[in-house]
Amino acid sequence: MKGKMKAQLFYGPEDVRYENINIPEIGDDEALVKIKSALTCGSDLKTYKRGHPTMIKEASVFGHEWAGDIVEIGSDVDNFKVGDRIAAVNSVPCYECYYCKLERYSLCENLIYNNGAYAEYIKIPGNILKKNTYIIPDKIDYREAALLEPLACVVHGIEESNIKTDDMVVINGAGPIGLMFIALARLKGALVISVDLSDERLEYAKDFGADYTINASKESNQVAAVKELTEDKKGVDVAVDATGIPEVWEMTILMGRKGATINLFGGCASGTSVNIDTQLLHYSELTIKGVYHHTPYYVKKAFDLITSRQIDTVKFITADMPLEKLVSALELMGQQKGIKYNITT
Amino acid sequence: MKALICYNQNEFKLEEIDRPEIQKDEMLIEMIYTSLCGSDIIKILDPEVKKPAVFGHEVVGRVVKVGKNITRFNLGDVVVAAHHIPCYRCHYCLHGNHSMCRHFKETNIYPGSFCQYIRLSKEHIRYTTFKIPPDSNLLEALFVEPLACCIRAVDRVTFRKDDIFSVVGTGVIGMLFIQLIKLSGGRVVAIELDNDRLSMARFLGADCTINPSNQNIAREIKNITDIGVDIAYSP
Known part of the structure; x- marks a missing residue:
């Protein structure tokens, strides 16, 4: 499809421009989609503020959580047609590299990211179309389906957290990702403690099922405040970071009981590091792990969670915002106002 | 090219057939070695399997022709290829059960490996x-x-050092199992009707052997471990 479209382009930190650019041209195994919903993500905010280490090159379209309609399709595509309502994620493993052969698909050496949801149209590369794209059932709105990618990441995070029924789980951070962790931890039968600095967000946390909330800005020692809620103050069974702040990573580690699983999920700024008490790690037999991105299995699980309505997707979307107001939406996220914004054209 | 055509279980003919054509994403290999698998025998004996056909899928070959889009392989490379390809998209693939995938079962090398030249598809190459x-x-x-099939089966059981395995049947797969189990620190009881195979099983590391044609399996196992083996394989 020849022509121009409106898009938000990332040029550098705090330099995002609303421009008219060419509609992407598609190859024989690709599809062109008219974006119906694009959701703001914490990583878009990070990109806006400081750039992104892997996903975004300078002067390029960005945004990666979306749903829309196929408007043009390559001649080799046989599993989708023009008019299909679809949601897709932003990458697909190659299935060829060493890590894919180990079935560690999120570590694939050849993950190529598909960005450009903050635009009128987006192109879906052939391999994503073949293996990581889903048709949205009629009863599900575009903006609900657009939650597919972040939810897939969090399903991955939950499955790596070793949560057992009735475990005490702390989720540090009640942004979009933290709130998804709360909802999914509840589905696992856990008791959930939500820690955040904002009362507004802690209200959301309760709404998504948090059993306890702690406003860290009102506590002199948030680690002690978390441990206080556990039997004999021994600490939680599972501690998750969903903030991406190194100091919070350190506190997350300290919140666990002996033998706890610590999931440091939130990605921190590059060049940062954390301190871990070696005696604590050794004698408490902590399992400390990083979890990144999603795999096609978790994408399917997330899709099923959305379509079966086990996750109340609508609650994650605070308001609709037009594409030209993207920067305002990201700024609102930065001020911890609302959860996600639905960007529409 | 020459190909071994199976007309029925008692009739094989070495015949001249067309050498496979290749497209831009495919390549042709010249068979150097091929071997007969137990599953080939099952297909040859099964009246439901369509014949005439060229069977065989275990192959080592030399690349003799590459499509113009092929970058990872060159003329003269010696390669091995597995014949089935998962779709990586269906329920089974997403759950890691790739061998249950319909696409996996339907894909194969063409025309089979009991011939001179074999075409590898884009997916095989990839x-x-x-x-x-x-x-x-x-x-x-x-x-x-x-061996890949056997490694997968060994990876699927949980066991500890010195656990006792029974391997019932010591054909090629059983013999591979014996070596893998020994490599992983297990102990092996090989059970087989053929004494020559049992000597080979011992040579490859089996700790005990039982020939049910002249020994009572239950009694022999009881002599080794009175509570039974930890893991039983029946390849």
């Missing part, structure tokens, strides 16, 4: 074809595909 270092023993390389 996912299941591996170069063999030129100084390796090419006959040994024939075992890549069957």
Whole structure:
């Protein structure tokens, strides 16, 4: 499809421009989609503020959580047609590299990211179309389906957290990702403690099922405040970071009981590091792990969670915002106002 | 090219058939070695399997023709290829049960490996074809595909050092199992009707052997472990 479209382009930190650019041209195994919903993500905010280490090159379209309609399709595509309502994620493993052969698909050496949801149209590369794209059932709105990618990441995070029924789980951070962790931890039968600095967000946390909330800005020692809620103050069974702040990573580690699983999920700024008490790690037999991105299995699980309505997707979307107001939406996220914004054209 | 055509279980003919054509994403290999798998025998004996056909899928070959889009392989490379390819999209693939995938079951090398030249598809080249270092023993390389099946089966059971395995049947797969179990620190009781195979099983590391044609399996097992083996394989 020849022509121009409106898009938000990332040029550098705090330099995002609303421009008219060419509609992407598609190859024989690709599809062109008219974006119906694009959701703001914490990583878009990070990109806006400081750039992104892997996903975004300078002067390029960005945004990666979306749903829309196929408007043009390559001649080799046989599993989708023009008019299909679809949601897709932003990458697909190659299935060829060493890590894919180990079935560690999120570590694939050849993950190529598909960005450009903050635009009128987006192109879906052939391999994503073949293996990581889903048709949205009629009863599900575009903006609900657009939650597919972040939810897939969090399903991955939950499955790596070793949560057992009735475990005490702390989720540090009640942004979009933290709130998804709360909802999914509840589905696992856990008791959930939500820690955040904002009362507004802690209200959301309760709404998504948090059993306890702690406003860290009102506590002199948030680690002690978390441990206080556990039997004999021994600490939680599972501690998750969903903030991406190194100091919070350190506190997350300290919140666990002996033998706890610590999931440091939130990605921190590059060049940062954390301190871990070696005696604590050794004698408490902590399992400390990083979890990144999603795999096609978790994408399917997330899709099923959305379509079966086990996750109340609508609650994650605070308001609709037009594409030209993207920067305002990201700024609102930065001020911890609302959860996600639905960007529409 | 020459191909061994199976007309029925008692009739095979070595015939001239057309050498496979290749497209831009495919390549042609010349068979160097091929081997007969138990599953080939099952297909040959099964009246439901369509014949005439060229069977065989365990193959070591030399690349003799490459499509113009092929970059990872060159003329003269010696390769092994596994014949089935998962779709990586269906329920089974997403759950890691790739061998249950319908696409996996339907894909194959063409026309089979009991012939001179074999076509490898784009998917074979991408996912299941591996170069063999030129100084390796090419006959040994024939075992890549069957050994992969056995490794998968061993990976699927949980066991500890010195756990006792029974391996019932010591054909090629049983013999591979015996070696894998020994490598992983287990102990092996090999059970087999053929005494020559049992000597081979002992040579490959089996700790005990039982020939049910003249020994009572239950009693013999009881002599080794009165509570039964930890893991039983019946390849």
